[in-house]
Amino acid sequence: MNDQIKKNLGIYASKLVKDNMIVGLGTGSTANHFIQSLSKRISEGLKINAIASSKDSLNLAKKNNINIIDPKEVDIIDLYVDGADEVDKKKQMIKGHGAALLNEKILAKFSKEVIIIVDETKLVDKIGKKTLPVELTTFCHVLTKKLLEKKGFIGEFRKEKEKLIITENNNYILDIQLSNLVDNIYDLQMQLLSIPGVIETGLFYDLPSKIIIGKTDNTFDVIE
Template sequence: MQARVQQNNMINLKQLAGEYAANFVKEGMKVGLGTGSTVYWTIQKLGERVKEGLSFQAIPTSKETESLSKRLSIPLISLNEIDILDLTIDGADEIDSNLQLIKGGGGALLREKIVASSSKELIIIADESKLVTHLGTFPLPVEITPFSCKQTESKIQALGCQTTLRLKNNETFITDNNNLIIDCVFPHDISNPANLHTQLKMITGVVETGLFVNMTSKAIIGTKNGIKQL
C-alpha cells in the first residue's frame, strides 16, 4: 500500500513538471519533444492546447513520441525541413547542480541529443528524485553499433566500468536507429562528465553517450512543495 502511494506521488510530481513545461510553447514555435514518462505529460497538455487553438510544429525524438503526438493531432515536421528549433522539452535520469545530465533510460539518447543540439533552448523536466550531487548512480547509457559490439564493449570496460547489454522483454534492446545500448556503472561518481564523454566518443563503435553537458538552459522540477526552476 505504501509503495503504491509513493508511486502515485511520483507520477503526480512528473505530471506537475510535465504540464508546467507545456506553458513554454508559444504560437508558431518549432519544438523538439523528448521521450519518457515525464514528457508524456507535456505532450498530453500540448494536445489539449492544440484543441484550444495553439498552432506550433513539433519534432519527436522517438517513435514512441511520434505515435503519441499523432494521436493527439500535434503537427509534426522533420528536422531536415528547418535550420533550428525554438526549444526542446525533455526529461532526464539524473540532473546535477550544474545542469549536467544522464539521459537515455528510455533508449532514445541519440535522437534526443541531435534534437537538443539543434535547439535554441533545452528545458529539462523531472521529479525531485532525479536531482543528484554528482552524476553516476544511474547507469550511464552508451549507444553502440551492433557491428563488433563485443570489442566495443570491452574498450568501454577498459575505462573502469561494469557494463550490461540492455535487454527488453528478455531480448536485445534495439534503438530506433538500429543500434544497441550498453549500460555502464562506474565504481565512483562521474566527477568530470565532459572528459568521460570525450573518452567514450573516441572509441570506434560508440555512436553517442547519455551524458548531456553544457546543453541545458533550465530545469523544471516537480517537488512536494510545487515547481522548482533551476
C-alpha cells in the same frame, strides 16, 4: 516519480510554448505528460509544429493532434522539452534510459532552449549513481564492450525478454555502472567516444537549458 508530479510538470512546460514555435518532443513518461498538455493548449488555439525524438513520441503526438514535421524542413528548433534520469545543479545530466538518447541529444543540441522536467528525486549533488547508457554499433559490439572494459567501463547490454534491445538507429545500448561519481563530465564523454564502436553517450551538458523540478507539495524549483 509520482504521476501527479509528472502531470504538473507537463502542464508547467506546456505553458512555456508560444505560437509558431517548432517544438522538440522528448521521450519517456514525463515527456508524455508534456505532449498531452501541449495537445490541450493546441485545442485551445495554440499553433505550433513539432519534431519527435522517437516513434513512441511521434505516435502519441499524432494521436493528440500535434502537427509533426520532417526534421529536414527546419534549421533550428525553438524549444526542446524532455525528462532526465539524473541532473545536478550545474545542469549536467544522465539521460537515455528510454533508449532514445542519440535522437534526444541531436534535438537538444539544435534547440535554442532546452527545458528538462524532473521530480526532486532526480536532482543529485553529482551524477553517476545510476547507470550510464552508451549507444554502440551492432558491428563488433562484443569487441567494443571488451575495449570499454579494459578502460574500466563495466556494463551490460540492455535486453528485453532475453533479446538485445535495438534502438531506432539500429544500435545497441550498453548500460555502464560508473565506478565513481562524475567530476569532469567532458573528460568522461571524450574517453567513451574515443572507443571505436561507441556512437554516443547519455551524458548531456553545455545545453541552453532550464531545469524544472516538480515537488510533492505541487510547487516547482527552477535552475536557470
